[in-house]
Amino acid sequence: MFKIFILFVFILPCTVKAQFKVDFTVHIPKETNDSLFIAGNFNNWNPKSNSYYLTKKDSLNYFIRLNLSEGVQEFKVTRGSWDKVESKKDGKPIANRTINLNVDTVMEINIENWADNFKQVKELYRFGDHVHIVDSSFYIPQLDKHRQIWIYLPKDYAKSKKKYPVIYMQDGQNLFHANPPRPDEWAVDSVIDSLIKDGSKEMIIVGIDHGGKDRLIEYNPYDSQYGKGEGKAYVSFLVETLKPFIDKNYRTLAEPKNTSVAGSSMGGLISMYAILKYPKIFGSAGVFSPAFWLAPKIYDDLTLSLPSLTNSKIFFVAGDKEGPAMVRDMKKVYDILNPNGTNKNIVFNEKEDGKHTEWFWHREFISFYKFIEK
Template sequence: MTGRLFIIILLLPVISIAQVKVLLNVSVLKKTQDTLFIAGSFNDWNPSSEAFMLKQKDSLTYVIELNLPKGNHEFKITRGSWDKTECQKNGTSVANRILNMNVDTVMDIEIANWSDNFKQVKEKYHFGDHVHLVDSAFYMPQLNKHRQIWIYLPKGYSKSNKRYPVIYMQDGQNLFHANPPRADEWAVDSIMDSLIREGSKEMIVVGIDHGGNDRLKEYNPYDSQYGKGEGQAYVSFLVETLKPHIDSNYRTLKDFENTSIAGSSMGGLISLYAIAQHPKTFGSAGVFSPAFWLAPQIYTDVTTKLNGLKHSKIFFVAGDKEGSTMVQNTKKMYDILNSKEKSKNIVFLEKEDGKHTEWFWHREFVPFYQFIAK
C-alpha cells in the first residue's frame, strides 16, 4: 500500500482595522504665510504635527488626504498652535468639526477667520479656596524643565491632623473647576467635594500641567513620529522628585496602597506605564481613553510586568464614540492584565456615549474614585 501525505492548510481570516479615506479641501478668505494643520481626536489634538500638515494648492486653497478608522472623528484647522485656530468671522470660536467615517469621503471646508486676528482678552480664572498652586515653575531635573503644579486639599484638611491618600493626575491645567467655567475642565474638585459630602474617603489630588506642544513626547515613554519619547524621564520626575516633595510638605499617606496615578488619552498611557514600572510607588491607576495607538510597545512592557502588578488596582474606561480602535485597544490591555487569572482589581468600562473629551472623563471620574476608595 502506497502511503500518501495529506497536508491540510487552514486559511484563517486576517483581522484588520477597517479604514476609509477622507480628502479635505480647505479654503481661506485671506492669504497667510503660515502652514495649516489639522488637529483632532485621531492625533491627540496636536496643533502642529508634521504628519497632519496640509499641502498648499494655491494662495487660498489647501488639501490633505487621510486614512482614518471607521467611526466618528472631531477636528479643527490651525496655523500651528491653539493661539492660531480657526474661528467664526466675528472672532467667536467654532465647534469641533465632525467626520462620520463609514465610506471614502470628500469634505470642503471654508475658514472664515483666525482667532489671533482678534484682540484676545485673557480670562482671569479663580479657583476654590481648597485648590492651590504648589509652584508656578516647579523644577523637573529629569527633563530640565519647569512646570506648574496644583494641589487639591479636602476641605477638612486644615481642621485636622489626619494624613490623606494622594492621586497624581496629568494635564493639571484642565483638572479643577474655574470661575468663569471652562469647557475643557474635569472639575475634579467639585466631584470630590460632592462625594466626600456623601461619605466617600477624603483624598488629596496633585495636578501636573502638561508641556504644551511637548505633550506627545512627554507622556510617551517610547519614540514615535512626534519625536523622542520623554515618558520615562517624566515618570522618574514623579517618583523621585515630585512625590517626595509632596510627602514632605503635606500630610500624606506615603505607601503605594494610598498613592494613585491617573490621566486621559496620552495621560492615560503614561499613567499605565507609571504603575507598571513603579508598582511599589503607585498602587492604583485611572486609565481614561488611553492613546495606546501611539505606543504599541506598551502591550509588551505590561506583559513582562504582570507579576509586579498582581496587587495593583487599575481602572480602564473608553467610549464607543472615540473611534473604532479605542475600545478595542483598551480591551486588549484589559485582557493582558487578566491573562493569568481574572482579577476584581482590574476594571474595564465601555460606554456607548463616550467621546474623547473632558465631559466624559469628568463623569467617569466618579466610578474611578469609588473604585480606588474601596
Template structure:
C-alpha cells in the first residue's frame, strides 16, 4: 500500500512540476495603424521571439479589443506586441523603442495591454550598419555540409592584425547576427567589436572572433544536441561543423593559434547550451567556454554528458553567467552545472556569476562580456 501511495505521489509531483497556467492577453485602445486589415501578435521568449507566429495571434472580439488565450508553464516571461514583423513592433508614443514587457506567470492571469504607438508610424533615418572597421564577412553563404545548409560567417580581426605577422587566439561565437551589427540583429546587438576595440586599446589580449549566423526557425534544433519538444536536435552535427569544417578553414586562411589553450567558444541561451556541450564533447579542441544564460532546461542531458567528461576537462576554463530576472530555473540550472564542474568550489578555472538585475537580453550579455573576455585572456 505504501508503494502505491508513493507512486501516486510521484505522479502528482511530476504533474505539478509541469503544470500549465492559463494566461489571457487583452489588447485595448489600440492606436491607428497603416494596415487595412490589422493583425496583432505577441512575440516573446515562449515562442523564440517570432513576430508573426500564427499560434500567438490575437483574435478580434469587438471593434476595439483583441484577445489571446494560452496555456504556458509557470515561469518568468518577456514579450512585445507586433503587427506581424519587427518593423511593426509597439513603441513609445513618439516612436522611441520600448523595453520588453515582463510577466511573472504563477497563477491563471489576465494581462490588459495598452499600446502607446507603433514603430512604423514614424519617419526614421534608414538603419545603418554599426560594425567597426575590424569586422568582415568571411562568406555570406558558408557551406555547412553536416546540416545541408549555408550560413553567413563573420570575423573580427584584431587592430594589429594587418600590420603584424603574429598569430592570435580565436573565440567562436553563435548567433552571429547579434554580435557586431545593429542592422542585422533582431533584438539589439552585443557590440562585441566595440567592446574589443576598447579593451584591446587598454592593453587586453587580442583575439580573433568568429561569428556564425543562426538558422532562424532551425535555431532551437541546431543549438540543441538532444531531442526536445521543438524537434530532433541537430547540435551534434553543428558542433561537428565547427570542429571539422569551420575551424580548419579559419586556421588555414588566418594567422591563428590552433591549440586548446587558444581556442574558446561562447554563446547565450541556446548558444550557452551548445557551448557547454562543445567543450564537454571536444575538450581537446576548445579550452575555454563562455556560457551566458544557458537554456539547460531544453537539454537536461547536458548534466550527464558533463559528468562523464569531467576527467577530460582538467585545465578547461568555463565562465557561467545568468541573471535573477530570467526564466524560472535559469539560475538553479546554472548552479547545478557549476556544482558538477567545481564541486569543491576551489577550481579558479570554473567561474559562476549571478546578477540580480540580469535579464535574458543582449544588453545584459554585452555588459557581462567584458568580464568573460578578461577571464579567457588571463
C-alpha cells in the first residue's frame, strides 16, 4: 500500500498543465470613463470579472498580468459587458484573440473601436419564415422577469396535423440563422432543415433568450461568487410555465422521450441540471461546453440522482481549446453517470479543435440531433 501511494504522488503532478505568466498591455483609441476587463475561455467568458480587471496606466493604456495554463487561450477586451466589447474600426465584430502559451509572454493589444459606438442593427435582421417569436416579453413568474421566446417549426408544420418532439434550448437570441448572418449564431434551423431533407425526424425548437448581465446567476442553480443562483427557479419555469404553454398552443409530443433540453456553457450547466431535477419531463439533454467549474455542488446532486437517470439520454461535448478545466470537469460528470462506460445512452465527445464558440456548437449540434432522434 505504501509503495502505491508514493507512485501516485509522483505521477499526479505530471497531469497538471503548466502555468505561464502573461503581461497584457492594452491601448485604447480614446479615453473612457469605463473600466476595462479581459474575458476569455479561462474565465468562462465573463465580461466583468473583478479578477480580470485591467489597471489604468494612463488615459489610453491599461495593464494586467495573468497566470494562464499552457496551450491555446482565447479572449477579448470589454468595458464591462458584451454590448461594450472591442470591435473593428467600422464597428464590425472581431474574431477572438488567441495566444498559444508555452513560455512566459508579453502581449500588446491595440483596440480599434468599441461595439457600442455604432448603431445597433438588430432590428434589420430577418429570419426564416418558419422561425417565429412566440412572445417578445414572456412572463417568468418564478423569477418575476420577462424573456423573449422563439420557436422553430418544421416546414411541413402548417400543412400537416402531426405532432412533433420538442427541444428546449437556452440562449435563444443566438440559435437561429439571421439575414444578414451573425458571427455568434448556432443556425440550428439551417442544420435541422438539412437533416430533415436527408431523412431525419422533424422536431420543434423552443429558444429562450438569456438574461444578459444576469446570465451567470440565471443559469446557475447554486450560489456562486456572482450572486445567488436563480437556476432552480428558471428550470421550474421551463417545466411549470413554458412547457405547458407550448404543449397547449402547438402540436407537440409531450412525453419525456420526445422532450429534450440543451445549451452551451452556462446553458450547458442549466440543461444538465434540468434533466437531473426533472428526468420525468426531459428524456434527453444536450450538454455543450458546460460551465461545471461554477457549480461544483452538481457532482453531489448527480450522485444522489443516479437511480432516476437510468433511462435518460445525455450528450456531452467540449473541445480541447476551451481551457484545461472544461473537458476535465465534463469527464467527471460523465464518469459519475456512466462509470463503466457501458451505457450507450450517455455519450462523451472530446474534440481536439473545439473552441468555446458558436461555430463549434453549430457543428456538434448535428451529432446531438442524430443522437436524440434514435
